[in-house]
Each structure stands twice: as C-alpha cells, then as structure tokens.
Amino acid sequence: MSTQPAETPTLDYRSDRAFLGHPRGLGYLSFAEAWERFSYYGMAALLALYGSKQLFQPGHIETIWGFAPFRELLESLYGPLTPLTLGGAIAALYGSLVYLTPIAGGYIADRFIGRTRAVTTGAILMAAGHFFMTFDQTFVVAMACLLIGVGFFKGNIAAQVGDLYAPGDLRRADAFQIYMLGIQIAVIAAPIVCGWLGQKVAWHFGFGAAGVGMLIGLIVYLSGRRWLPAEPAAKQGGIVEPRPKLVKGEGIRIVVLALLVPVLAFTAVGNQQLFAAYELWGDAHYQLRFFGWEMPATFLISFDAIISTITMAGSVVFWRWWGTRHTEPDEITKLTIGSIIAMLAPLVLALASLHEAATGEKVSLAWGLAFHILNDVGFANIFPVGLALYSRASPKAIGSTMLAVYYLNLFLAGLIVAKLATLLGTLSGFQFWGLHALLMAGASVVLLIVRGVAGRLLAPTVDPEAEAGIQSVGA
Structure with a gap:
C-alpha cells in the first residue's frame, strides 16, 4: 500500500463547508481518529483488569519476554507491587507514555516525512501492536509497537485538523469539539465490544478486535487523502523548503504554552485515572450486579463515554447559543471553567467512599453517574479547548511539535496517576479520591492566575483574509 502524500488539493479550506459547516477533510480525520480511539480504548479498558487478573499473576508473568528488568525498575520506584497495583501502574504508565512519543513523531513529520506518511506509519505499527497483545509472551513487543505507533499518529492527525482552518477562522474550536465528539461515539462501543470479548470470552479476543478497529481507521484515513491539507513537496525522503520560520514575538508564546503543560496535567488526573485505579476501584466497590447479572467493569468506560458524548455535544451547543447572546x-x-467543574468529580467519589464506610454497603452507580457527569462536563471544556488553543497560538513553523507538547500534559498526568494508583490499597477511598480533588483544585487556582497575567497574550486575533472569506461565503 502506497504511503506517498496525496496530491495537493485544489480546495479552498477557508470556504469549504461541506461537512457540518466545516471542510470535508474534518469528516475523514474525525472518522479515522474515531477508529484509532476504538482500538486504543478497547485495549486500554482491558489492560488493568487483564494485568491484575491474569497476565501479572504467578504462572503468567514469568512467560513475558523481557519483562523482569522493567518490573524491577517499577518496584525500585514504587516499592513491592501486587498483581492489583502492578496492573494499575502499568495501565497508568501506558496511558502516560502514549502522550510522550508524539513529540518525536511530530518533529519527524515537521522536518522529514510529512504528516500523511507519519499518520500512515503510526496506524500500521499500532495495528501490529494490538495483534501482538493476543499473546502473553509478546506483551513488551506489543507495548513498544503501540507507543511508537501512537507517536507518529496522535499529534500529526490533530495538526491536520488545525491545518484545515485559517489563523483567524473562528470555526477552529468548534471543529475540535466536533472532532472529539466523533471520537466519543467510538469510545462508547470500544469497551463494550472489546471488554465483553475480553472478560466474557477470552482476553485475547478483545485485543484482536482492537487491532481490527485500527486497520479500519487506516483505510478511512487513506481513502480521504485528497480532502486533507496540502503537504510540502517531498524529495529523497525529506521535506523540501520553503518551511515556515519562527518570527519575532513567537518565543514568548512558546514559553507560556510550555509552562501551561504541567498545570493542565493536574487538571487531568481525575479523567486519566479512569483506566487505572478507577476501573479497579469500581470493580471492587460499585454495586455491579443487576437481576443476577454481573456487569463487566469495562462497561464503566462505555458508561463514561456515553455521558461524555452527551456533555461534549451539549458543550458545543451551549457555547454556540452563548455566542449568539454574549461574547x-x-x-x-x-479551560479555567472546565478545570473547576472537573475538580468536583473525584470529590463525589470521596463522599461516596465515606457513605460506603458508614453503611457497609457497596457504592450505588448513582454516585458514579454524578462523578462521570462532572468529570465529562469539565473534560469537554478542557481537552478539545486546549487542542484549539495550542493549534491556534503555536507558531506555524513548529505546529505539529507544539501539539505534541500539548499532549505532554497527559503524559505528566499519567505519571501522577501511576503514583496515585499505587496508593489504592493503602489509603482509604475518602483519602484517595480527596487527594485527586485537592491536586485539581490547585491547578484551577493557577489557571485563574495565568488568565489574569497572560490572557491577553493568548487571546485570539482575527485574520482579515479569513474574515473576508467567511463573510463572502455567507453572502
């Protein structure tokens, strides 16, 4: 299959409104990313449970090629780990590292192979990684393929979304929320399909389904290449100039955006804990038996995805409505509003833990519903909005690299979550989730300060050419 970039499209991306009022390329990128997310969340929903219940149990862990040195490293950092805490820590670290490797992938795409080749290479490696997960022995190989693959795929496909819009095109933030909405629909199905196959049939069937989903995503992406942003011409394996250059005044924006990364990391710890300690805590503490049927814990992820889809759509509609009446x-x-709302979510679980301790009864999913609503309303106003900010405010010379820098906030959040996950068996539920809420509250305070100090620097400016183009289309 050819991985050559598509021929330069003749589309005027500033006036194309064929997909929900947006360029057609947004549709292809959204569906391709949705299938990639199906594969990712299908596998991630199983990872902590699979590790704690089978892979890291005696008789299995010894068969993993090359795992012993890695386990020794983890225990030197976190102390002795049981199958439960090892499963949570590995899931959290994987969820962290998938946001580190896009730095290298973005740089390679920006300077050498272009975004289309990078995304295609990443999709192939990720599909291979999911299929390697179907064998215990190749777990480390699978993780390597997945991490390298997502490095090529993640930041570059998001950067292509941003490339569809002129700098002052106010559709950009709306586009990233639509992009995220498409992802959420796939995320609903992934833990149900892969989780049910993994928990009720066999673990490796669930991982195999994730691999099939990744292959579908690759096909969707390649079929839409003619509608994607133009690539610079390629010659002898490298990108030929002219390339955009940094200009005076862009350095301070790079510094501010880089300093925001650790702050955003702390706003994300509640959401990033979903695939690590939360799933394991929910498996042990939620009331999951209904009319004699035991609900798989992976379904909690689909439960979250359904609510997240509704809140993401609601956020798009709300801000469109707000924009017709106010600024x-x-x-x-x-981002500040979203972080304050998201901080309330782990606080709900802390209170639920107090109720469980007082009554001796398992936690009702009504508490879980409150947790997911608050978490997902906050997420809808943090993650896609952050993507829009970094896509718009980053210098064009290093656009893919800066989007990869943005994803570092989730890498750092994953490291924090991995450490917190090892405390699951030592802290009470109230202390465990209260600690999450406290960390997120601190980040909200810092964002309020940043808004006051650097808000003007990061504020959007309108591109006169883009504004004129949009007005002419409306006419």
Whole structure:
C-alpha cells in the first residue's frame, strides 16, 4: 500500500463547508481518529483488569519476554507491587507514555516525512501492536509497537485538523469539539465490544478486535487523502523548503504554552485515572450486579463515554447559543471553567467512599453517574479547548511539535496517576479520591492566575483574509 502524500488539493479550506459547516477533510480525520480511539480504548479498558487478573499473576508473568528488568525498575520506584497495583501502574504508565512519543513523531513529520506518511506509519505499527497483545509472551513487543505507533499518529492527525482552518477562522474550536465528539461515539462501543470479548470470552479476543478497529481507521484515513491539507513537496525522503520560520514575538508564546503543560496535567488526573485505579476501584466497590447479572467493569468506560458524548455535544451547543447572546469566552477562560467543574468529580467519589464506610454497603452507580457527569462536563471544556488553543497560538513553523507538547500534559498526568494508583490499597477511598480533588483544585487556582497575567497574550486575533472569506461565503 502506497504511503506517498496525496496530491495537493485544489480546495479552498477557508470556504469549504461541506461537512457540518466545516471542510470535508474534518469528516475523514474525525472518522479515522474515531477508529484509532476504538482500538486504543478497547485495549486500554482491558489492560488493568487483564494485568491484575491474569497476565501479572504467578504462572503468567514469568512467560513475558523481557519483562523482569522493567518490573524491577517499577518496584525500585514504587516499592513491592501486587498483581492489583502492578496492573494499575502499568495501565497508568501506558496511558502516560502514549502522550510522550508524539513529540518525536511530530518533529519527524515537521522536518522529514510529512504528516500523511507519519499518520500512515503510526496506524500500521499500532495495528501490529494490538495483534501482538493476543499473546502473553509478546506483551513488551506489543507495548513498544503501540507507543511508537501512537507517536507518529496522535499529534500529526490533530495538526491536520488545525491545518484545515485559517489563523483567524473562528470555526477552529468548534471543529475540535466536533472532532472529539466523533471520537466519543467510538469510545462508547470500544469497551463494550472489546471488554465483553475480553472478560466474557477470552482476553485475547478483545485485543484482536482492537487491532481490527485500527486497520479500519487506516483505510478511512487513506481513502480521504485528497480532502486533507496540502503537504510540502517531498524529495529523497525529506521535506523540501520553503518551511515556515519562527518570527519575532513567537518565543514568548512558546514559553507560556510550555509552562501551561504541567498545570493542565493536574487538571487531568481525575479523567486519566479512569483506566487505572478507577476501573479497579469500581470493580471492587460499585454495586455491579443487576437481576443476577454481573456487569463487566469495562462497561464503566462505555458508561463514561456515553455521558461524555452527551456533555461534549451539549458543550458545543451551549457555547454556540452563548455566542449568539454574549461574547464567547476565549480558550484560557473555558479551560479555567472546565478545570473547576472537573475538580468536583473525584470529590463525589470521596463522599461516596465515606457513605460506603458508614453503611457497609457497596457504592450505588448513582454516585458514579454524578462523578462521570462532572468529570465529562469539565473534560469537554478542557481537552478539545486546549487542542484549539495550542493549534491556534503555536507558531506555524513548529505546529505539529507544539501539539505534541500539548499532549505532554497527559503524559505528566499519567505519571501522577501511576503514583496515585499505587496508593489504592493503602489509603482509604475518602483519602484517595480527596487527594485527586485537592491536586485539581490547585491547578484551577493557577489557571485563574495565568488568565489574569497572560490572557491577553493568548487571546485570539482575527485574520482579515479569513474574515473576508467567511463573510463572502455567507453572502
């Protein structure tokens, strides 16, 4: 299969509104990313449970090629780990590292092979990684393929979304929320399909289904290449100039955006804990038996995805409505609002843990519903809005690299979550989830300060050419 970039499209991306008022390329990128997310979340929903219940149990862990040195490293950092805490820590670390490797993938795409080749290479490696997960022995090989593959795929496909819009095109933030909405629909199905296959049939069937989903995503992406942003011409394996250059005044924006990364990391710890300690805590503490049927714990992820889809759509509709009556807030303001709301989510679980301790009864999913609503309303105003901010405010010379820098906030959040996951068996539920809420509250305070100090620097400016183009289309 050819991985050559598509021929330069003749589309005027500033005026194309064929897909829900947006360029057609947004549709292909959204569906391709949705299938990639199906594969990712299908596998991630199983990882902690599979590790704690089978892979890291005696008789299995010894068969993993090359795993012993890695286990020794983890225990030197976190102390002795049981199958339960090892499963949680590995899931959290994987969820962290998938946001580190896009730095290298973005740089390679920006300077050498272009985004189309990078995304295609990443999809192939990720499909291979999911299929390697179907064997205990190749677990480390699978992790390597998945991490390298996502490095090529993740930041570059998001950067192509941003490339569909002129700098002052106000559709950009809306586009990233639509992009995320498409992902959420796939995420609903992934833990149900892969989780049910993994927990009720065989673990490896679930991982195999994730691999098939990744192959579908690759096919969708390649079929839509003619509608994607133009690539610079390629010659002898490298990108030929002219390439955009950094200009005076862009350095300070790079510094501010880089300093925001650790702050955003702390706003994400509640959401990033979903695939690590939360799933394991929910398996042990939620009331999951209904009319004699035991609900697989992986279904909690689909439960979250359904609510997240509704809140993501609701957020798009709400801000469109708000914009017709008031001045729509800029991205840094939305990020601050989202972080405050998200902070309340682990606080709900802390209170639920107090109720469980007082009554001796398992936690009702009504508490879980409150947790997911607050978490997902906050997420809808943090993650896609952050993507829009970094896509718009980053210098064009290093656009893919800066989006990869943005994903570092989830890498750092994963490291924090991995450490917190090892405390699951030592802290009470109230202490465990209260600690999450405290960390997130601190990040919200910092965002309020950043908004006051650097809000003007990060505020959007309108591109006169883009504004004129949009007005002419409306006419």
